Amino acid sequence: MTTIKASPKLVTVFGGSGFVGRHIVRALAKRGYQVRVACRRPELANHTQPMGTIGQIQPIQANLRYRWSVDRAVEGADYVVNAVGILFESGRQSFNTVQDFGARSVAEAARAAGAPLTHISAIGANDGSESIYARSKARGEQAVLETSPDAVILRPSIVFGPEDSFFNRFADMARYSPMLPLLGGGKTRLQPVYVGDVAEAAAMSVDGRVAGGRVYELGGPEVLTFRECMEHMLDVVDRRRPLVSVPWPIAKLQGAILGMLPGHLLTSDQVTLLKSDNVVSEEAIRDGRTLSGLGITPETVDAILPSYLWRYRVAGQYTRVGRHA
Template identity: 70%
Template sequence: MTEILQTPKLVTVFGGSGFIGRYVVRELAQRGYLVRVACRRPDLAGHLQPLGNVGQISAVQANLRVRWSVDRAVQGADHVVNLVGILAESGRQKFSTIQEFGARAIAEAARSVGAGLTHGSALGADLNSRSNYARTKALGEKAVLETLGNAVIFRPSIVFGPEDQFFNRFAAMARLSPVLPLIGGGKTKFQPVYVGDVAEAIARSVDGEVAGGKIYELGGPNVLSFRQCMEEMLQVIGRERLLVSVPWWLAGLQGAILGRLPGKLLTSDQVILLRSDNVVSAQAENERRTFEGLGIRPQSTAAILPTYLWRYRAAGQFTRRTFA
């Protein structure tokens, strides 16, 4: 008898060329899925090709502000993953456009083709937040669940990994500056989560192993203050730097100024975000809407940071010692 080969399932990943996206694409490719990466600049997504076999990963142009491009990107998809988000507004890239209306557009497009949906949000999402970022993240979640009640939503804490914009940014600063700023005294708490663990959780949702209609909160094994994050980073790169506390009023002023400059090193909205801890809630832990409930053991900063921050050491990989 002739064996009938089953066509691999197709997954459309919006924002698949970004930091978290590339790890999600890799996990899906390793599982044998066909992956369609929907992004604004598919010509800049060539770095994804080596993550899968020939023809397994393709990139298409899609812009959340242009609804027909979203509909086109999900045609024929069995599952849709939305990882699009911005940390600062720029030009026509607005929080409400991308994180609220964009999330609804993707959910409606997924519903129209009968595809499942996994939505990437963030810890701190709050309908009542003074932060535009946090509020629109929550509005995006609301739009998704109103459109597709069985969607899976993940809220990770601050995500770290080789391409992150947190530890890398401050490590690069430490190479040039004798001091590092601690906004609000560095007391804000985080639960840093490794990007590979987040990608594994998302891939499992695509596999159908995660119950839908719920919001899962993803945090690493350790809760660290901003100061502790900086101290651990400095120890890994073997540099001694003065950690200077920046009061909230001054941080707000700096955010107002720097937020208007190219690069947006700090914005007023980010200062507002830093006033609240970014850790997994007790309710999520009790209801097992966490890594533990997903059967994933998250990796710590101590295990991962040395694998990529070594390039900020004085002698790179040849540095023999780090400061205790």
């Protein structure tokens, strides 16, 4: 039987200035929590403060590589959320440092402070995966559960929303490129999940409405192939671009080259990750460890994409959809 806990007053959100993190901060602020946004560069987290009332949201410096800063950020907190994650390695920010060692540091700090923990992972986390990203995510989950057995772990699929790095990336590419690549033929199955739904699940866990010690898999209402995702995106931005199949070996080579360029448009590890389907498992569905199981009705891709991809149309919001470019 799940014990419903009283709502805590202060929540520390690691990675609260990032894409998923800022939506979690917003969801918590709406519920009346005091939120401490822990990030490497707090001066760049000021955009989170208008999400709440004056003084409700406070950025604080914390770097997962330095345990003392993690302990400081957690001190006095009633709950901790770890939303830190990276899509590519850069400098000292490696997958192992951030998503393995860093996850353990946050879990240990939360345990020392007596604060419950919610950890944001990813569908596809697998210690036996060929992808370094997926292996580090799996080890991070293991570290969390070893340290805090009652922690809540949320595994979202591809997350989409206003600041996402998936649909935005390819919509921007469609403005300049005469074609769009379909890695491996575009057959990989994805289950895009709206960032607001992920944030709601995290906020519910802070409310004490999500059973701990379990891994939840968060996906949207539709399973789409990579090709279908590109077709949805092109419809929204009202552009016609041929979709060209790129065999995995060539995609891997492209990733190795593009991964060395500024912006990291594509990396070889991301290519490896895209070889596997990224969908909610049948086991999670059966056990109710999904958005629907938590009582959340997930948003569809078609309902959300037009709200932010309009800027990639030829004339932005003034484009008459259906004319194509």
